[in-house]
Amino acid sequence: MIKAHESLVEKEITRLIKQKEDAVNHKDRRRFLEVIHPGMRTYIQEQKRWFDDAVRWIDRGSFRLKMISLIPGKEHQVRVWLEQQYSRKGKTTTVKFPLLFQETEKGWRDADLPFYHIARGDVLVHYSDERLKEQALISLEAADRAVHGLERQFGWHPAERLEVKLYHSPEVFRQSIKLSLPDWAGGWHEAGQSVKLIGTAAVTDRKLLSSGIVHEVTHQMISEMTGDNAAYWLQEGAAEYFQSHLLPGIRTEEEEAYVKPRWSLGRLETIHLESLPEKEAKAYYAECDQFFRFLMEQYGVEKVKQLFAVLELSPAVDRDSGEKLPLINRRTRSAIRKVYGKSLEQLERDWIRSLKEEGGARPKPSVDPSAD
Template sequence: MKKGTMIGVFICLSLLLSGCRVVWHDPSLALNNKNVLARNIVSTHIKIYGELTGSESITVTGDSNLKKGVKLSIAIQEYVRRPGLSKNHVLSGEQPTGPIVAEKEVTVGSNGHFTTEIDRNGSKTMSKLTITFKPENQSESIKEFYGKYGEKISNTDSSITTIQYTHDGKDYRGHQVYGIVGSTGTKSPLWSIYSGAVEDEIIEVTAAEGTPDWTFQHLEKAVQDLDYETFMKFQNQNNPTFYKEQARWFEEVMFTEAKGKDVKLAVLGFKQIDETTGTVNFHVNMQQSEGSEAYTNNTVTYECIKAGNTWLINDLPFEQIVSESGDITVYFKPGDEAKGQSTLEDTEKLVNFYSKQFNWDPSPITIKLYSTNEEISATVPSPSLAGWNETGESLKINTADKIEDTFSILSHELTHKMLSDLTNDNAAIYLQEGFATYLQNRVQKDEAGAIYFDDELVDTNTKKAIENNPKVLSIEELNELSYSDDIFTIYRDGYLMSNYLIKTYGMEKFSEVLNDLAAYEYIDKRIEHKMETIQPLTIEAFEKVYGPVDALSKEYIDYYSD
């Protein structure tokens, strides 16, 4: 479930695997990449990491996947001091900065390494040090590789910040990481996100009761103290789906903390609209891996309402559109009406198609559309998501991509919704991901908008997946994996298993497995939180329908070995 954020260049040429219950928007995981290939896009990702050390002068040491000869611009800007400024505001990366007090250029050497020293010019104030890739500063050969205006670079995750700017009347796309320099110096990782540059502070509630600050200080402290009851007091119970999602959000924080990974919540700012409404911008820092000093940089803006003496969080400021049947609701941001309408139309078509093909009687469907992966991630919380679905929660979709890519994500997430309905949410992780990836590749939309099965595409992509990596895991091995393990294997091998079972034994037999799982009691938890129960149930259902799983595993492994 957690995607790494280390250095890597991903060229969209190999057809591997795309989509997941939590869809990582990463071209290196594309099983069905025909849309990208058809547009002849080379999606080059750049990543940079490193460390800042020193006091009066700062030594910048880093590594990257950048080509030798790339020039990086380094700048130091002091943070603007203001009343009430906290470390959390500074760590967010969005605290205003003043003029540049020092700047320098460094050239990337062999193997992407770079190092230099920059003088602080006497500065003794907490500052932000940025390292920026600027296309206009590069040599002609570098421009040819990355694009004259940076147009060949496609960074879609939170490991590096993309910046849009104008230079000499031309629009450019640059890429930036930063670190925080303390007043007396620093020893800090370099990232596009908060990376532990300043020691954690103990949050204390000091604001006057009933003020927005009082609410938000309580929220920050509740997350820090893992205080579920206090956190939920500041969520709007009259918005039941959102209230459920916020309860699950906190449960995910506790689940993540129990695995040794930290989650932080900071309030970046509150904007009061009138006496009873406003918006609050939250910053959610998620530790990338246990023991890592790298944290994600996810932000989300929620609507707030005042109830008595308390401000309550009330989801994003969405508008909505509802199907004629009343069973499908799509929430979208103001200005995104066209995306909302398109999503509703595609959802109606997919639900109708799935219902006929799989005898699915869907429960009501709620879909929320977001602008970025980072925004979805902040609401879950989990790093860099393009799509999300869990029983009792909304389907969450990033609509920043092309329409055909959004359709692909939607088909995947609706498969999860269907499979949860058909199994009472008792399907193992690899069955959920495998079947969703199978339908994501098999279910396509023609130019007229009609939905159809593309079995030829499934055969082609299956062949390419095996050519790329002939090793196939057994059901017993898949049964041991969680989202914290090899995420690629869960989707790829789960897909191969689903494809084999349906192609060899038919959908009717496959449906018997789902019906057997539906007989078990529903457990009101996210799928990863209950895998100790549902993984064994899936094995039992397989054996009841297909026979011993060791023999079944040998069958499909042999099938792909031929």
């Protein structure tokens, strides 16, 4: 009887894997999402974005999923090793990874990687390899402190339990987000998703890991406080700023002097960050950081809070940030004029003037980095 049951389960899982493969190749998002566990809202949102990217990125009809093995897990769960393959402009990519399937009221469903878990309060950390436990504990502490720090500054608290996912493999991390993600990306967050970072069994820099967590948690705060209407430069500027200013112990005490901006803010708005080479991406982050620092140092945190509040008045659009770039740029420009009484170009001129007047000197930030 047990063997017969296992045979039926394997047959059903094989069918679901084939359904995912066919759904990608035929660009059928509904059938693709039917395979996902209906109770995992964060994972559903992540898979929506994964699917939308995949059907644009890969060569049509090239997506393949093959079961390598199936191992019974806890009650109503099985672990499946998969081989995923696709081509992009004729170049084939193959990756192997485990996937958890769980039996639900609607039958067996894809339930994400078979993570390990630790939790504290409103933060839940998932990690893909037990060797990442120390990093998971560091991440849990940093995420918890980041939530409290941002709550003090902005009165924000996560709408739902904040999830962090750590991946032991850079390729599995990339494949779990979207196939087009550049190799230089080490962390990720978009509205409705978990905070994601690449982990490593050898913890070499606790501060770097903690600052990365703060960066991504800041993204979640901004997405929730603005209805996900903040321009890319605002998102990245705030995340870069707070990762080095929010928490004592990981704050950069001596910062580099301002450097001449590489792009105008108008040009910065049009750049798709993920399409940049690593060196240019670093310059993008640096410029966003510098302009956001100017807003904080010149006008203070209350104006930023007002900016977020005005942005939240616009309806949320459930699309990838890159796809709605023109829309969120317009909304951010409009909100800036209402809150600061100046256009983006006027603020830019003030910023450039301040750089010349200060000659690279930095005033102290107005944000209060007091301890929890």
